[in-house]
Amino acid sequence: xxxxxxxxxxxxxxxxxxxxxxxxxxxxxxxxxxxxxxxxxxxxxxxxxxxxxxxxxxxxxxxxxxxxxxxxxxxxxxxxxxxxxxxxxxxxxxxxxxxxxxxxxxxxxxxxxxxxxxxxxxxxxxxxxxxxxxxxxx
Numbered sequence: 001x002x003x004x005x006x007x008x009x010x011x012x013x014x015x016x017x018x019x020x021x022x023x024x025x026x027x028x029x030x031x032x033x034x035x036x037x038x039x040x041x042x043x044x045x046x047x048x049x050x051x052x053x054x055x056x057x058x059x060x061x062x063x064x065x066x067x068x069x070x071x072x073x074x075x076x077x078x079x080x081x082x083x084x085x086x087x088x089x090x091x092x093x094x095x096x097x098x099x100x101x102x103x104x105x106x107x108x109x110x111x112x113x114x115x116x117x118x119x120x121x122x123x124x125x126x127x128x129x130x131x132x133x134x135x136x137x138x
Contacts, residue, residue: 016091033117033120034112039112045066046067046070047059049097050079051096057075060075072088
């Protein structure tokens with residue numbers, strides 16, 4: 001998958017993606033559906049897209065097991081630009097974007113949040129519709 005359809009901010013970042021920037025993104029997207037804990041039940045898996053190569057990586061622990069949140073430690077050496085003294089990944093290429101994989105499609109945080117908002121509106125409309133019908137027929 002290539003980077004087409006991604007917001008410009010996702011494609012043109014000039015600074016490496018770091019553990020600190022992931023924490024900042026979580027704060028920004030908290031409550032919007034753009035964080036792992038808020039969209040997991042809708043089938044979103046934390047992942048990363050290298051917009052330069054089009055390669056998508058599921059978020060994994062350093063041992064290769066799939067992680068329930070965005071972690072840099074499981075990313076391959078070809079995207080890593082800095083490591084901590086302990087060996088853990090502290091930064092990856094600026095072309096790497098945090099997002100989610102759902103049904104073989106990559107979603108940026110913005111796109112996932114939009115999908116969650118839309119799904120919530122649909123669920124609300126569907127749950128309100130029967131109640132309105134009951135009032136009309138009474």
